[in-house]
Structures are given as structure tokens and as C-alpha cells.
Amino acid sequence: MKTLSDKLLGGKQGVLGLALLALLIMVILPLGLDIFRLNLVGKYLTYAFVALSLVLLWGNGGILSLGQGMFFGLGGYCMAMFLKLEASDPISTKIQTTPGIPDFMDWNQLTALPWFWEPFKSLPFTILAILIVPTIFAYIIGFAMFKRRVGGVYFAIITQAIALILSILIVGQQGYTGGVNGITDLKTMLGWDIRTDSAKYILYYVNALLLFGCIFLSRYILTSKFGMLLLAMRDKEERVRFSGYDVSDFKIFTFCVAAMISAIGGAMFTLQVGFMSPSFVGIVPSIEMVIFAAVGGRMSLIGAVYGTLLVNYGKTVFSETYPELWLFLMGGLFIAVVMFFPDGLAGIYQKHARKIPFLKRWVAEEKQKQTDAHASHGKVGTKLGAEA
Amino acid sequence: MSNTDFILAIEDLTVSFDGFKAVDKLNLYVDKNELRVVIGPNGAGKTTVLDLICGKTKSTSGSIKFKNKELTKLAEHEIVRAGVGRKFQTPSIYENLTVYQNLEVSYPRGRSVWGSLLFKRSDDVMARVYKVAEEILLKDLLDMEAALLSHGQKQWLEIGMLLMQEPELLMLDEPVAGMSAKERDQTAELLNRICQNRSVIVIEHDMEFVKKIAHKVTVLHQGKILAEGSMDKVQADEKVIEVYLGH
Numbered sequence: 332m333k334t335l336s337d338k339l340l341g342g343k344q345g346v347l348g349l350a351l352l353a354l355l356i357m358v359i360l361p362l363g364l365d366i367f368r369l370n371l372v373g374k375y376l377t378y379a380f381v382a383l384s385l386v387l388l389w390g391n392g393g394i395l396s397l398g399q400g401m402f403f404g405l406g407g408y409c410m411a412m413f414l415k416l417e418a419s420d421p422i423s424t425k426i427q428t429t430p431g432i433p434d435f436m437d438w439n440q441l442t443a444l445p446w447f448w449e450p451f452k453s454l455p456f457t458i459l460a461i462l463i464v465p466t467i468f469a470y471i472i473g474f475a476m477f478k479r480r481v482g483g484v485y486f487a488i489i490t491q492a493i494a495l496i497l498s499i500l501i502v503g504q505q506g507y508t509g510g511v512n513g514i515t516d517l518k519t520m521l522g523w524d525i526r527t528d529s530a531k532y533i534l535y536y537v538n539a540l541l542l543f544g545c546i547f548l549s550r551y552i553l554t555s556k557f558g559m560l561l562l563a564m565r566d567k568e569e570r571v572r573f574s575g576y577d578v579s580d581f582k583i584f585t586f587c588v589a590a591m592i593s594a595i596g597g598a599m600f601t602l603q604v605g606f607m608s609p610s611f612v613g614i615v616p617s618i619e620m621v622i623f624a625a626v627g628g629r630m631s632l633i634g635a636v637y638g639t640l641l642v643n644y645g646k647t648v649f650s651e652t653y654p655e656l657w658l659f660l661m662g663g664l665f666i667a668v669v670m671f672f673p674d675g676l677a678g679i680y681q682k683h684a685r686k687i688p689f690l691k692r693w694v695a696e697e698k699q700k701q702t703d704a705h706a707s708h709g710k711v712g713t714k715l716g717a718e719a
Numbered sequence: 720m721s722n723t724d725f726i727l728a729i730e731d732l733t734v735s736f737d738g739f740k741a742v743d744k745l746n747l748y749v750d751k752n753e754l755r756v757v758i759g760p761n762g763a764g765k766t767t768v769l770d771l772i773c774g775k776t777k778s779t780s781g782s783i784k785f786k787n788k789e790l791t792k793l794a795e796h797e798i799v800r801a802g803v804g805r806k807f808q809t810p811s812i813y814e815n816l817t818v819y820q821n822l823e824v825s826y827p828r829g830r831s832v833w834g835s836l837l838f839k840r841s842d843d844v845m846a847r848v849y850k851v852a853e854e855i856l857l858k859d860l861l862d863m864e865a866a867l868l869s870h871g872q873k874q875w876l877e878i879g880m881l882l883m884q885e886p887e888l889l890m891l892d893e894p895v896a897g898m899s900a901k902e903r904d905q906t907a908e909l910l911n912r913i914c915q916n917r918s919v920i921v922i923e924h925d926m927e928f929v930k931k932i933a934h935k936v937t938v939l940h941q942g943k944i945l946a947e948g949s950m951d952k953v954q955a956d957e958k959v960i961e962v963y964l965g966h
Contacts, residue, residue, distance in 0.1 A: 552836065555835060555837075556824065556835040556836075556838035557832065557835040557838075559816065559820055559824050560835055562813065562815050562816060563813040563816065563824050566813045566815055566816075567811050569807070569811065570811040570813070570880075572796060573775075573795060573796075573799055573804075573807075574880065574884065575799035575830055575884065576796055576830055577794070577796045577830075580831070580832050584832045
């Protein structure tokens with residue numbers, strides 16, 4: 332019988348993977364990097380939330396969303412609206428025509444704060460909005476698509492189109508959203524300056540803890556019957572439907588959870604980087620995040636984090652030296668992974684980690700235990716069968 | 720239509736695909752605990768009838784009553800929950816999951832989103848999985864990935880997945896296709912065992928197999944019933960010999 336802790340940690344192999352990742356993120360990187368570089372890693376780790384959501388949705392559920400950037404963006408914008416309002420107090424904006432509203436609104440001849448900005452003066456509301464707005468949005472899209480049994484390529488294209496529409500909308504509605512520049516010059520959260528080094532360290536750790544929280548949440552979902560059903564649906568959707576399950580409900584729920592996880596990443600991005608712009612909402616970032624998940628291994632939650640870190644490290648190194656080549660390299664990387672390593676980094680690890688003798692023994696012991704359990708229960712089952 | 724004692728009562732059922740009537744004013748009644756075999760030439764509408772009953776295809780007109788409950792308006796999963804199980808022609812199992820997981824996923828508890836998140840592998844679930852696994856002769860292969868099973872074992876596994884749900888009406892589309900002679904015999908025994916307390920509809924071409932299991936045979940032709948009755952009666956029928964069995 333699986334206990335809750337077993338479910339969350341994923342057995343011996345899972346504990347080892349989590350411990351290594353925690354060691355890297357919580358100890359090695361903060362000790363080895365200066366705050367500028369660490370802040371950059373923190374930014375990459377916010378993308379890992381999206382990669383994680385894609386492992387749930389795409390790797391396990393077989394639902395490819397090419398529009399996860401919109402949820403990342405919605406979470407990020409919610410956070411940015413709160414921070415922007417705090418940065419736009421009447422004293423620091425007294426040179427504006429209308430003091431007390433965000434600067435870009437003033438430049439666009441707005442004279443009052445739009446109604447939907449008002450509630451973002453409250454931090455509790457903002458936090459709720461970060462979690463709920465993207466989820467409701469995902470629910471509406473999911474309901475409309477999955478109840479009509481739209482899936483596969485069509486779903487991917489539609490999510491891509493919606494991400495594009497959203498980014499165009501944000502750019503077009505300059506007065507309300509800050510347009511193509513996004514929402515910039517964010518300074519404090521409830522008076523706490525988020526630009527200082529100490530704040531960056533704290534935000535990095537908050538981000539890391541939230542990321543592990545999301546890994547645990549995802550792992551709980553995947554190890555429950557729900558997770559088994561996701562795999563079953565990916566394989567034989569009809570069979571699941573004709574076993575008495577409303578398949579669309581399961582897809583909608585997964586899409587909503589994936590949206591919420593992405594949004595948390597977006598909000599942490601805004602806090603650590605200090606701005607949010609439409610360039611994180613549209614098609615290109617959405618597809619990049621699919622590549623992160625693919626490189627890490629689309630079935631592996633932990634792999635998604637490594638994939639994100641690795642690709643972004645590559646991006647930083649290569650785009651500094653060969654900026655115009657980077658996009659080609661990224662495309663090539665994606666093709667190579669799909670063709671030669673369909674299970675990504677996690678697949679390579681799985682294949683080779685087994686060869687390390689002490690690991691091999693450790694994992695084998697556990698496997699044996701499981702088989703023994705079935706064998707002994709099998710006998711019980713036989714007895715029951717005979718009695719009945 | 721008034722209520723009846725039949726477990727399944729199909730009346731005036733018609734489905735038309737762009738004017739072509741695959742099933743044409745069909746009337747079919749199945750008793751409780753009956754094992755009915757449906758035979759007929761290719762394109763007779765056999766599989767379409769099963770599709771209509773389980774909701775995969777929507778009827779153009781007519782009614783399907785299961786325990787006097789109208790099925791034509793229900794969604795697929797609601798029909799399953801009412802007690803109708805369907806096995807597809809090609810074995811439809813979850814290749815990535817183990818035999819154990821295939822059976823457990825089919826257990827009729829935790830069918831909602833939240834129910835499945837909170838589902839616990841309790842003793843009664845395990846006992847049921849082991850019992851069904853024994854019934855379908857896969858007791859020793861519980862930890863095997865389903866993709867590695869032989870074709871015949873996959874067919875059994877799918878039947879087992881349906882048994883997990885304890886349906887009152889079980890519909891099997893060519894359950895012995897691609898099986899060896901020995902496997903056919905074992906499947907015939909299995910079907911005779913499981914129809915003790917439920918009704919079963921089987922579509923089959925193999926006449927030897929049909930003889931072993933059928934209580935009553937229905938012959939379909941061009942979406943209509945050509946003949947119905949015991950195996951001997953049907954085999955002697957002139958029209959049946961003409962269109963299906965051959966001289």
C-alpha cells in the first residue's frame with residue numbers, strides 16, 4: 332500500500348532525484364554564483380513552472396498546448412498590476428497630468444484608473460487573482476474545446492491562436508496594459524524593495540520552494556488514479572470513455588491545473604525580473620517552453636526543471652557569442668531531441684543510472700518488494716475466488 | 720413503448736448515414752441472463768447496432784431501452800454507469816500500463832475528477848482485481864506491461880476490464896478473432912461462466928464457436944433481422960443459407 336509520503340516522493344528513485352535537484356537549486360547554485368547570475372537562474376526557474384505544467388498536460392495527458400505562455404503572462408500581469416499601482420503613488424507621479432495612476436496610462440491620456448485595475452490595490456486579491464484568473468480562463472477554453480471533443484493538432488493550433496490574440500490585445504490596448512513595453516519600473520511590494528540583493532536572494536528561495544511545491548502537487552496527481560487515467564486516455568481515449576468516465580472533465584481539470592502552475596511561474600517572474608511584457612505571452616515563448624519540457628523529458632517532472640535550466644544556459648552562452656545563430660540552434664536542438672532522445676534528459680538518465688552498481692541494487696530491492704506484494708496478495712485473491 | 724421484462728428492448732431503431740440505412744427499423748429483445756449471438760455477412764450492421772446501444776453512434780429514430788431506461792439520449796459514460804459494458808473489435812487496452820493497472824483503472828469507483836484524485840487502493844479493490852485476473856487467466860501476469868501480452872491475452876484483458884465494472888449487459892465484438900484453437904475453447908468456457916448472472920451479446924463469425932456459446936442466434940442482413948432462434952433453426956433457414964452460410 333502506498334502512503335502519502337511515498338506518493339509525493341515517488342519511491343527511492345524519486346527521493347534521490349528530488350534530493351539532487353534540491354541540492355543543486357538550494358545549495359550549489361546560490362553558493363557558486365554571484366547575485367546577478369543567481370537572479371538569472373531564478374528567472375529560468377520561473378519558466379520551469381511552465382515546463383512542469385507541460386509534463387502534466389502534454390507528457391502524461393497527451394494534450395499539447397502551444398499557448399502556455401498566456402497563463403504565464405496572465406499570472407505575471409496580475410502581479411505586475413499590483414506592483415505598478417504601488418509604484419504609482421501620487422507623490423512619485425506628481426509630474427503627471429493625473430497623478431496617482433500608472434505612468435503609461437497618463438501618457439495615453441487616461442484620466443482615471445480603469446475599473447478592473449482597482450481591486451489590484453489589494454495584495455490578497457492579487458494573489459487570489461494570480462491563481463484564479465488563469466484557471467478560469469483555462470476552464471473556459473477547456474470546456475469549449477474538450478466538451479466538443481476537439482483534441483490533438485486542432486487543440487494545439489487553437490491554443491496557439493489564443494496566445495497570439497492575447498498578446499496582440501495586450502499590445503493594442505496600450506492605455507490599459509502598457510502596450511508593447513509591458514508594465515515596467517516595479518519597485519516595492521508592501522514597502523519592501525524588491526530590487527535589492529537581499530530581496531533577490533529571498534525571492535529566489537521563495538521561487539524555489541514554490542517550484543518544489545508544484546512538483547509535489549503534480550506528483551500527487553500523477554501517482555493517483557487520476558494520473559493512471561491520464562496515461563490511459565493518452566493511449567486509448569475511447570476505452571476510458573466506455574469504461575464510464577467523462578473524459579472531457581479530466582482534460583479540463585488537467586488544463587486548469589497546468590494553467591495555475593504556469594501562472595505561479597509568471598508571478599514569480601515579475602517579482603524577480605521587475606517587469607512583465609507581452610513578449611512572454613505570445614507564440615514564441617509558448618513554443619520555447621514546449622522545447623524546455625521536451626529536452627528535459629516530457630514524462631519527467633524533475634527532467635523538466637533540468638531541461639529548462641540547460642536550454643536557457645545554452646541560450647545565454649550562445650546568444651552572447653552568436654546571437655543570430657541561436658534560433659537555428661534551438662530549432663535544431665528540438666528536432667534532435669524529438670528524433671534521437673524522445674524521452675529527453677530524463678530518458679538518458681534512466682538508461683545510464685541503472686548501470687551505477689549501488690543505484691542498481693537499491694532500486695532493484697524496491698522493485699522486488701512490489702512484486703512480492705503482488706505475489707502474496709495473488710494467493711489471497713485465489714482463496715477469495717475459491718470461496719466465492 | 721411500454722415497460723417490459725427484457726433487459727434490453729430495441730424497437731424501430733434506425734440509423735442513416737447520408738441516406739444509407741445501416742440499421743433499418745430493427746426490433747431486438749434480449750432476456751435476463753441470456754447469451755445472444757449476432758451473426759451476419761459483412762456490412763450487415765452488426766457492429767453498428769453495438770455502437771448504437773453504447774452511444775458511440777447516435778440513432779436517427781427508434782428507441783433502446785435497458786432495464787426500461789431509455790439509452791438513446793444518454794452520453795456514453797452515463798450508459799456505462801447504467802450497466803452496459805462494451806468490448807471493441809480490436810483489443811482496446813492501455814498498453815503502457817500493467818495488467819494490474821488496466822484492471823484497477825476499470826474499477827467502478829472514483830469515476831469523477833475528485834473521486835479519482837482521492838481514490839485509495841483498498842483491500843476490496845485488490846481482491847476484486849485478483850479475482851477477475853484469475854477468471855481471465857492472467858493471475859500470474861499482473862505486473863506485466865499490457866503491451867507485452869499475446870493477442871489472445873489482450874482480448875481476455877479487455878473482457879476482464881469490463882468484468883471489473885460488473886455490467887448487467889456485456890457486449891463483445893468478435894472476442895475470438897485472431898485466437899488459437901485452444902484460446903477459443905478457453906474463451907468459450909469463460910463466456911459460459913460469466914453469463915451466469917448477466918446478459919451477453921456477442922458478434923461472431925466463427926460458427927464452431929457460436930455453437931459452443933449461443934443460447935439464441937440473431938442473423939442480421941442489410942440492417943434488418945433475417946432470422947432469429949436457436950442455432951439449429953437458424954442454420955436450417957433457407958434465407959440464411961442463401962445470404963450468409965452458403966450452400
